[in-house]
Amino acid sequence: MKNRTKLFVLPIMILWSTITANADVYKLDFNTVISTTNHDFKVADGWGHIVDGYIDYEDGEIYYVKYSYSATDGIDGSGALKVGDQTAVGSGSSWETGPTTDLLVTPKITGKASIYVKQTSSSGTVKFYTVTREGDKYKRGAQISIILPTLSCTDYVKVELPAQTGAYVGIYGSNVIFDNFEAESIESLQVKALTIQSAVCLNKSTTDCRPDGKFPIAFTVKIKNSGNVDLHPGDEGFSISVLNHSLADTVVFTVPIGETLQAEQTVTVDVSGEVPYADFSKRGRYDVKENISGSTKFGAWIDPVPYAPKMSLRDKDGIEAGGKTFAFGMINQPKNLPLIIRNSGAAPLKVTGISLPEHFSSSLEAPFTMAAHLDTTLVITLKTDIPGIFGGQITINGEDVQPVSATLSGTVIDPTKFFVTFEDKKLPTGSIAETNWTVEQHDYASSTNAYFLSNSVANEETKFITPLLKVAQDEKFSVDVAKVRYSSNESFLNIYYSPDRKTWTLARAVDNSELSSKRASVAPYYNSELCTFIIDNIPAGQYYIGFGAGYSAIDNIYGFEPVPVKHDWMLVGAKLPTSGSVNHAYTATATLRNINARAEETDSYKATLYVDGKTVAKAPAVELAAGTTTEFRFFYTPTTVGSHRICIEFSNEGDGYFLRTDTVEMTISPETGSQTITVGETEGTINSSPLSLNYKQSETESIYTAEQLGLTAGDKITSMVWRGYKTTDNLTTHLEVLIGNTAETSVPVDLTTVTEINREGMTKVYDADYTFLKKGSDTDLTDLLAIKLTEPFEYTGGSLRIIVKSSATQYRQANFEKSTVLTGQCYGRQHDTNLDGASFVAKPLPVIVLGKLLKPAQISGTITSKGKPVPNAMLTLMSGDVKYSSKTNATGRYSVDIVQTALSYSLSTSADGYADYSSANLLFKKDSVLNIELSETSITVSINSTGWTAFSSTRAIDFSTISTLKAYIVTKADDATATLKRVEIVPAYTAVLLRGAEGSYELQPISEAIAPAVNILQNTVDAPFTVGDAEFGKAYALGTDNGITCFVRCAKDSTILRRSGYLLFNIAPTTNLFTLDYMTDATEHPISHYEGISLDPRKPMYNLSGQRVGPTYRGIVIQHGKKFINK
Structure with missing residues (x-):
């Protein structure tokens, strides 16, 4: 059985060590096997070892010089000790090395000493150091100066030390073998020494005090007599102390060892004592110390618990819950919340009271007493007998302890109230979500609450807007809120109300600090836990509720009564081009969302395009299902040059409900005709002309000769197009395009002399940002760069110069059609940072498609009746929606320009007192004269x-x-x-x-x-x-x-x-x-x-909803208590 002694606190005695001189010559022949497994091995009894290692901070490891014992490498094949390289220790994963000074320490020497040394490499060497001893520790001193003989890799060489007087000597070796150490005399030391091999604390990490105010500490300590003399009870220092390391190693108590311990003997002892809480009240580290050598051993961290109750409130997982909020959510059946009342003190706890908010109940009834270190389950129940939003503080009181509290909230659902959970992954009908809002999953699908509405952008506020809701006096509503990412410090939510979705009033601002920073679930979900907020300050009335958020999410919105409405439309977007041309189709679009809870039936409304207040086009009134979005397209052909006001209106005249886009100023320009001309014979594509978009900056100049152009002097160029394809992402760049007439037929021959492209005499036709779209392919070329000139450019004959320059912050390659002309007519340069410093190089001539203005055909003539001119007669030419017209002057003359000469036209005339005239399938390829004879007739008027x-x-x-x-x-x-x-x-x-x-x-x-x-x-x-x-x-x-x-x-x-x-x-x-x-x-x-x-449109009038409307309002209005239709 093991030796085991119980130690208690007793007085301590210390015995002294003795030293004995050995007069005989000391020899160590290294023929006894030496184990070098441990770094601090000793070569023989009485020897020591100063271990030194190299710390590699790259890989975090410590490396040591390698020793090994050989039974045959000594003198005459005897035993010897081999020492590795101490100049380059290491070479781990980082391949770093460094020097060490590892020493073998001799006993105390008096007189001369020597050792035989043999090199294992030419760098092998030996050194000697002075060494001192403190307790059982050795300490290296200065290097001893000797005359070192020449060492050899083949023979052992005797190295002699100068005479010493009772001194320890440290022997350093590197890449050598040691054999046959000899000293004239050594001293044998009788040493008292103890070593603590282990210390096991029997306390828990928290230790209770007893009623007397003290707490026990107990250790099981394994000690070894590491000296060379026996130790006896009563010897000085033959004891063990317990220290408080956290208080500067203050001695807490000391106990003597009560049995003899022979040299090299090991024994296990029990060490225990009583500690006053008044002196050691804080958590501290308690170590064990033996008092012979003074060595210590880590013990344990102990937190004493005073003899008093200590109350806390915990959730069902035992996590601190004081001050937290517990949301019961939306319920229609009673719901329980398990909590824990914990007494973590050493004395019993008497709970004297539990207070709860209205409609909550408790499973426990105070008073009751809890034993020390006891948990008692407390179940809180939210009852469902009355619908409403409930919440408040739960507070638990006890004797001699501070009260603990938490916040409870919950909603008992009223089926008549607005309630949305997003579990159907949809927005509620009648709601509006601006940009950045999406329904996202925030928990596993098996959860009863797996989805919420998330706003993923932090630096801008956008709203989610409810349908119209009726708010009663003092009525509340609730919403659960979470951070999109639990670690965010930028999340916020502002809650507004508005009677019209235009004017908003702030009801509650929730900042980041009010939201939970605790992660609600495991990966892949990173949102925080939901927190419930109750809003109780919205006045009575009918309002839309808006949630303006940034990097936050909302869920379980509840409260207020939905208000049914006949119509509720929203314009998602509208495209009303601000320019157009006579006789060319104009297309306007509007996207309408029916956000109402019911559908709009087919033909129950009108979709109308107005120009200058007149209907010019209608779109089919298709069924608008609840919550759906529909695009309406309107087509009309303008016939009048000038500025016009255009808008789109959706209306249900019967209910007086109208929704109109903003009115846009539209400019209709005169009709012009053009013809496209492709300049250059196509031969594949190139990414370097007219631009090198795989560089941030590039420019080219191209010259197209008269022969290649095929134009006539006086022709007017209206557009320029470069075809190609782009498979990389869209690229927006600042683009400049210039055009000019020139007599030159080629670019400069020696481009090394060109420092810039000459722009003299050029006309700039484009200077703005341009977006190159990702489109087309090498087998499907498209219009990649298209420029429409605001003013036609007149060609004077000869060649055309065209300069194109791009400057962007990114590069995205594009390929353009190239011609068969590879050199001589195009050059340019490109660079990412310094275009002006780049060199010019020749480039293939890109193919260009030019638009040329066409001259219209003029149709003229005279309209007469019985040989007399007919003034004010209207002549009209129609081909589909294309219309040309002219009115005769006092002499009956008319003239009209036909731009679209490829069409077939129907002609008609009208004049009061004359019969209408018509003719069909007329072609006007060139200027023509057409005279018309009308027959007189009466004018009909009706009353x-x-x-x-x-x-x-x-x-x-x-x-x-x-x-x-x-x-x-x-x-x-x-x-x-x-x-x-x-x-x-x-x-x-x-x-x-x-x-x-x-x-x-x-x-x-x-x-x-x-x-x-x-x-x-x-x-x-x-x-x-x-x-x-x-x-x-x-x-x-x-x-x-x-x-x-x-x-x-x-x-x-x-x-x-x-x-x-x-x-x-x-x-x-x-x-x-x-x-x-x-x-x-x-x-x-x-x-x-x-x-x-x-009806007097100048006086106040109102629509059927009671809202005042202006004179431009169309539909049923009320004035002086009577209904009128304002047309």
Whole structure:
């Protein structure tokens, strides 16, 4: 059995060591086997060893010189000790080496000494050092100076030491073999020494104090008598102490060893003692020390627990929960939350009270007592008898301890409230998510809450917007929030409310510090745990709730009642080009999202494209399913040059619901025709001309000769296109393009003399950023670089110079068509950083496609009737949507330019008093003369049941031939009245009021008539008239009000038909109506204002939702409590 002694605290005695001299010559022949396994081996009894190693900081290892024993390499084949290289120790994985000074230490020498040495390499050497001893440790001193004989790799050489007087000597060897050490005399030391081989602490890491305020410490210590004399109980230092290393090795207690310990004997002893908590209250490191040699051994870290209760609140996994928030989530059945009350103190804990927020209950009822170091499970339950959002503090109180608390929150679901969990991976119907928001998985699919709505961008705020919700007085809603990445310090969430999704009010700002930094799940999910926030400060009303976030996610949104709406549309995007050309198709698009919870049926709404307030195109009103997005495309062909206002409107007129894009200014330019000419014979592709986009900067100059161009002097160039392909990503670069006429037919021959491209006389046609798109392939070439000139460039004959320059921050290779001309007509340079310093080199001439302006065909002629010219006749040429028109002058002449000469046209003419003329399948390849003869006819006018109509014509009219029809002009007007005057003959372009029985009348044109001196009726002979800002409030059109015929004030943007007329005042009258129902047959008759019940667009009016609308609003409106249709 093992020797084992129990030690207790007793007095200590120390015995002294003795030294004995040996008068005989000391010899060590190395014939006894020496084990070199341990680095600190000793060659013989009484010898020592100073170990030295090389630390390789690259690989973190320590390397030592290699010793080995040989039974045959000594003198005459005897034993010897071999020493490796001490100048280059190491060579591990880093291949680094370094020197060491490892010494074999002799006993104390008196007199001379010697050793035989043989080299194992030519660098082999031996050195000697003074050595001192402190306790059982040796310490190297200075090198001893000797005369070292010449060493040999073949023979042993005797190396002698100078005489010593009771001194230790350290022997250093490197690449040598030692044999036959001899000394005149050595001293034999009787040493008292102890070694602690192990120390095992019997305490737990936390040790309880007893009621007397002390705590025990106990060790099992294994010790060895490492000296050469026996140790006895009572010897000085023959004891073991326990130290507090954390307090500067303060001695805590000491116990003597109570049994004799022979030299080299090992024994296990038990060491124990009582420690006052008042002196050692903090966690500390306790080590063991023997008091003969003074060596120590690491013991253990001990944290004493005072004799008192210590209360904490923990989650079910035992993790500290005080101050944390526990979210019960959204529930419709009671839900339990297990918590732990922990007494980690050494004394019993008396829990005196547990307080909970409303609607939460506890499984424990205070008071109750817990033993030391005991956990008690506390189950908190959220009841579901009443729906609502609940939360608050749970607080646990106890005797002689601080209260602990946590926050509880939970929502008992009300089925009438808005509630979204994103578990269907979709946005709720009626909601809007701006950029950066996506539904993401944040936990395994098996989880009951695996998805949330995430905003992945930190440096900008975008919103997720709920449908319209009704907020009751003092009503709350809740939302769970997490960081997208748990370690983020940039996450935030702002919660807003708005009545219209335009004006937002901040209700709550959640910053990064309020969100959890604890990772919620394992890889591949990195979001933080969800935290619940309750919002209780939104006033009563109907609002949209907006969540403006950056690098945060939301989930489990609950609260407020959804408000059903008939329509809820959102414009996702619209493309309304700002330019176009007469007779060329114009395409506008708008993308509409039906964010409502119900579908819009087919044809239940209108999709209209307006130009200057007039409908020019409609798109099919397809079914809009709830939550879907649909693109609408509108096509029309402009016919009028100039600036126009264009917009797209979606409308449900029956419900007064409208959604309109922003109005865009569109410029329609005159029609021009062009022809493309490919310059250069194609032979493959090249990546170096006209640009080297695989460099950040490049430029070229190309010369195209007259023969290659095939142009005629005076031709006008409208566009330039380089074809090719690009398989790399898109590249945006700053591009310059210049063009010029030149007499040169080649580029400079000696490019080494060229330092820059000469731009003199060149016209810059492009100077802006340009994006080269990834498109095409080597078998499918496309327009890679296309430049449309804002002003055509006139070619004067000779050659064309074209310069192209690119400057970008990246490089993305592109390939362009090259011609068969490889040298002489194109040169350039390229560089990534310094284009001006790069050299010019010859390049293949790129193929270019030029657009040339075409001259239109002019069609002219005279329109006559019975040999007399017909003025104001309208001639129209149509081919599909392409339209050309001209009106004859006083002599009947017309002229029209046909740009699109490849089309076949239908011709028509119209003139008041003349029969229409038409002709089909006409071709106009060149200038042509076309005269047209018209036959006269009467002009038909119709009068409806009111007995009145407004009329105007391009012909003079004699009304006296029809006795049942009377014509009037308006000679004067003021704020209250207007005066009508009867006329019989009126000239062309004169607006009149016609009065007669309901029916049609045939009017006879005459050649001419004298115009009336005054007529404030305005004609609309040539085109309908739209009431603009200047006329609004001053223009009146013929109409009715409650069955009474009146001049009615026109709404803004309303239209008066062609060949009609309207009344226009200089100053807007105060009345809306001028009645005609009380006319007599008098030659002159005043008409008075009439305050009927009609819509006044200048006064306040409201849509069916009660929102005030302006005069441009179309649809059903309410004014003075009555519904009107504002057209």
